[in-house]
Amino acid sequence: MLFNSLPFFIFLPLVVLIYYLLPFRVRWIFLLAAGYIFYGFLQPQFLVLLLLSTCVDFYFALKISESKNKSYKKAYLALSLCFNIGLLFVFKYLSLFLKDIDPMMANIYRAEHPIKGMVMNAIYFSIPVGISFYTFQSLSYTFDVYYGRQKAETSLPRYAAFVAYFPPLVAGPIERFHHLSTQIFANHKPLYKNFANGFRLMLLGFFLKMCIADNAGNYTDLVFNKPEDYASSSVLLGMVMFGIQIYADFSGYSLIAQGASIWLGIQLVDNFRTPYLSSSVTQFWKRWHISLTTWFKDYLYIPMGGNKVGVPRWVINILIVFLVSGFWHGANYTFIAWGAIHGLAYLAEHFTKPILNLSESKFKILRLIGGIKTFVIVTIAWVFFRANNFEHAKHIFKSVLKPLGTQTLEVTNFVWLVMSVFVVFDVMLYNKRIDSFLESKPWGIRWLVYAILLGCILMFAGTVKHPFVYFQF
Amino acid sequence: MGDIKIAIRILVLAAIAIGFNALFTKFIWPEELAKEGPELQKLLRLSNSCDVLYFGESSNISYDPVKDSITTSISGLIAEQLPNKKLGDITHQAYHAGIYLPLIKRIPPNGKVKTVIVTLNLRTLDQACIHSGLETALQKQALYYANQPPVWIHLRAALNDYDNVSEHERDHKMWKQWTDDKLEVNGIEFPYPTIKTWCEAVKFPLPDGSEDMPKRTLADHYVKAYAFVIDEDNPRVKDLDEIVRVCGYKYINVVFNLLAENTDYADSLAGKSLAQLIRYNRDYLVKRYTAKGVIVVDNLEVVQGKDYTDQNWTTEHYNYTGRKAIANNVAQKLLMNN
Numbered sequence: 001m002l003f004n005s006l007p008f009f010i011f012l013p014l015v016v017l018i019y020y021l022l023p024f025r026v027r028w029i030f031l032l033a034a035g036y037i038f039y040g041f042l043q044p045q046f047l048v049l050l051l052l053s054t055c056v057d058f059y060f061a062l063k064i065s066e067s068k069n070k071s072y073k074k075a076y077l078a079l080s081l082c083f084n085i086g087l088l089f090v091f092k093y094l095s096l097f098l099k100d101i102d103p104m105m106a107n108i109y110r111a112e113h114p115i116k117g118m119v120m121n122a123i124y125f126s127i128p129v130g131i132s133f134y135t136f137q138s139l140s141y142t143f144d145v146y147y148g149r150q151k152a153e154t155s156l157p158r159y160a161a162f163v164a165y166f167p168p169l170v171a172g173p174i175e176r177f178h179h180l181s182t183q184i185f186a187n188h189k190p191l192y193k194n195f196a197n198g199f200r201l202m203l204l205g206f207f208l209k210m211c212i213a214d215n216a217g218n219y220t221d222l223v224f225n226k227p228e229d230y231a232s233s234s235v236l237l238g239m240v241m242f243g244i245q246i247y248a249d250f251s252g253y254s255l256i257a258q259g260a261s262i263w264l265g266i267q268l269v270d271n272f273r274t275p276y277l278s279s280s281v282t283q284f285w286k287r288w289h290i291s292l293t294t295w296f297k298d299y300l301y302i303p304m305g306g307n308k309v310g311v312p313r314w315v316i317n318i319l320i321v322f323l324v325s326g327f328w329h330g331a332n333y334t335f336i337a338w339g340a341i342h343g344l345a346y347l348a349e350h351f352t353k354p355i356l357n358l359s360e361s362k363f364k365i366l367r368l369i370g371g372i373k374t375f376v377i378v379t380i381a382w383v384f385f386r387a388n389n390f391e392h393a394k395h396i397f398k399s400v401l402k403p404l405g406t407q408t409l410e411v412t413n414f415v416w417l418v419m420s421v422f423v424v425f426d427v428m429l430y431n432k433r434i435d436s437f438l439e440s441k442p443w444g445i446r447w448l449v450y451a452i453l454l455g456c457i458l459m460f461a462g463t464v465k466h467p468f469v470y471f472q473f
Numbered sequence: 474m475g476d477i478k479i480a481i482r483i484l485v486l487a488a489i490a491i492g493f494n495a496l497f498t499k500f501i502w503p504e505e506l507a508k509e510g511p512e513l514q515k516l517l518r519l520s521n522s523c524d525v526l527y528f529g530e531s532s533n534i535s536y537d538p539v540k541d542s543i544t545t546s547i548s549g550l551i552a553e554q555l556p557n558k559k560l561g562d563i564t565h566q567a568y569h570a571g572i573y574l575p576l577i578k579r580i581p582p583n584g585k586v587k588t589v590i591v592t593l594n595l596r597t598l599d600q601a602c603i604h605s606g607l608e609t610a611l612q613k614q615a616l617y618y619a620n621q622p623p624v625w626i627h628l629r630a631a632l633n634d635y636d637n638v639s640e641h642e643r644d645h646k647m648w649k650q651w652t653d654d655k656l657e658v659n660g661i662e663f664p665y666p667t668i669k670t671w672c673e674a675v676k677f678p679l680p681d682g683s684e685d686m687p688k689r690t691l692a693d694h695y696v697k698a699y700a701f702v703i704d705e706d707n708p709r710v711k712d713l714d715e716i717v718r719v720c721g722y723k724y725i726n727v728v729f730n731l732l733a734e735n736t737d738y739a740d741s742l743a744g745k746s747l748a749q750l751i752r753y754n755r756d757y758l759v760k761r762y763t764a765k766g767v768i769v770v771d772n773l774e775v776v777q778g779k780d781y782t783d784q785n786w787t788t789e790h791y792n793y794t795g796r797k798a799i800a801n802n803v804a805q806k807l808l809m810n811n
Contacts, residue, residue, distance in 0.1 A: 004632055195479060210632075214631065414501070459493055462631060
């Protein structure tokens with residue numbers, strides 16, 4: 001089920017209502033069922049993968065915990081890793097290596113060889129939604145059990161309730177077992193404060209998705225589909241629009257997930273903290289997709305030695321983390337390029353820090369320059385993220401430097417208006433969350449904010465279908 | 474106490490939403506409607522001035538203005554023969570009963586319109602059309618024709634609350650039906666049980682051993698376009714039923730203008746049973762809707778093969794002679810029933 005769909009507006013209140021009516025001992029079972037219904041609404045054919053991933057990780061974690069022998073533990077961890085990575089490989093990355101096959105082949109196969117056709121179809125056209133998120137969430141648990149940070153769960157259904165908890169199921173935030181499961185099994189009371197805070201988070205989330213991301217997406221599509229038609233200023237504007245689209249899209253999704261979860265009394269981790277107001281790339285990565293960054297830090301960077309190694313090894317570690325992070329996003333070399341740009345910028349900032357430390361300067365103007373520099377780097381990197389291939393990315397950059405077209409991107413007045421509201425909100429919420437920010441404000445300001453956000457959603461939401469960008473990952 | 478607090482806040486939010494609906498309707502809606510639901514304003518305008526409304530698609534107009542001596546549309550030619558009636562037309566490419574329906578629902582019940590002529594294109598009932606890639610855009614337009622508060626329609630569009638499945642999914646359903654649906658009709662012997670097997674079997678060998686591929690492609694298209702059996706589960710039949718029902722309570726007469734199809738060509742390309750099936754489907758529709766009190770004008774075989782503009786495709790695009798023949802039939806039926 002998509003958050004930005006009418007069924008979700010029926011599903012969520014219904015789930016919340018039934019949840020609080022049920023005795024607390026069985027609530028988690030209800031949440032488990034709700035998670036499967038939520039996922040099944042989107043892609044029922046891939047529910048089996050979710051179940052399989054749950055069962056396999058549950059089993060290996062249990063085996064790790066039962067084993068006294070270190071090498072057995074290692075073997076079980078390796079098997080769990082292989083299974084999850086194998087799953088990602090087949091359903092997400094295989095298409096990268098099958099580029100030569102015409103996608104239409106899937107149709108031909110379907111007609112002539114139904115089973116072969118079905119497999120081709122799955123590989124080519126429908127990546128199981130959220131597969132990268134739930135496999136990583138599940139893997140974090142196996143790692144935690146392996147490192148002794150987490151006791152293995154002995155009940156499969158209880159473990160499944162953690163994996164299938166619906167708000168973060170398909171696009172995060174990536175939760176950890178100890179943080180989420182203790183809340184899933186706790187007795188929550190229906191508190192007015194939770195409903196108010198959940199509403200605030202979801203209102204901002206829907207505003208970001210429906211007004212900002214969906215409107216920006218229209219311009220992004222125009223420019224990225226035919227950059228040769230546009231003057232360089234318009235191509236630049238298209239690039240900036242993509243940066244806005246992906247941020248509003250993903251952070252909007254995370255806020256809706258957090259808000260929906262708070263209605264059930266369960267707090268999810270923060271995933272974004274106004275990343276475009278960072279004054280360095282290093283800071284950007286402390287504010288962008290935080291749950292994934294911390295995942296890579298805990299389960300890849302630190303096990304590789306983190307910063308407790310020599311400089312050459314540390315450099316390699318950093319680059320590995322960024323490249324893997326890029327590849328996590330999808331089966332395309334452009335994602336690796338995106339990761340590489342960030343990795344190199346991160347390293348460049350680190351090594352020039354003693355000479356030029358813009359982000360921690362006591363002068364506002366230098367921090368501002370640092371912010372602009374960060375935004376430029378991030379925007380350039382987004383081109384690789386959005387482009388279909390390197391040729392396409394090159395074409396975009398060429399259209400900025402040596403434009404072939406003269407057309408200008410005509411942004412309507414109402415889009416400028418909602419973009420202004422977005423900028424004001426982003427600055428206002430620097431280092432704050434909207435729920436706690438509004439909680440401390442007088443009612444007049446609170447209702448003014450509600451009215452602005454609601455008004456924008458009702459009147460200016462984009463009507464062209466743009467699926468959540470991160471659903472494909 | 475908490476419940477009352479929440480209820481009060483929900484009411485205040487609802488009041489704010491109503492206020493925004495008023496603002497939206499005044500300042501944004503007219504432009505958005507013109508873009509997303511292009512025929513509604515015209516329909517509302519014509520409803521106040523016309524006695525007869527013609528709902529048509531591309532078949533209504535001339536598709537070859539160079540060869541066509543006269544380019545008057547079918548609706549225009551009907552109007553010429555009904556001097557005492559004012560006839561208006563809503564013509565939009567690829568529209569079908571499912572899109573005419575929400576438009577017909579918007580005709581004011583006690584307005585001037587006493588008759589609607591609905592184009593009934595046999596091909597709109599086939600799998601290729603039902604699962605066409607154009608459907609998402611058409612369904613979005615249908616949403617904008619709904620009689621609901623504008624801000625609600627806008628919100629529904631933003632939440633993609635219409636049939637918006639991907640082209641791939643539509644394609645998948647179409648292929649499944651072509652592969653799985655059995656062609657079974659009493660009295661017709663089909664050479665092949667499904668569309669898929671039929672398409673595979675139709676071949677046009679040339680003397681040099683190769684195959685006449687353009688002819689095969691066309692035959693393939695004819696089979697896919699016409700080899701289906703209409704029954705009451707067909708979504709277009711449901712739409713047509715609903716049109717009859719809606720017009721019934723609005724006291725509006727319904728005329729179904731069943732368009733001409735190139736049956737001779739279908740016969741020569743894919744065999745007798747295809748033409749038989751086309752006639753079977755025609756009979757089904759005529760019988761079903763005549764029984765419901767609808768005037769069904771059967772034009773299936775009134776246009777000669779040479780009067781089809783597209784000789785290499787199945788489209789219902791006619792030259793002047795073809796359009797005139799259809800218009801005459803419709804006008805005569807209308808005059809007879811007046």
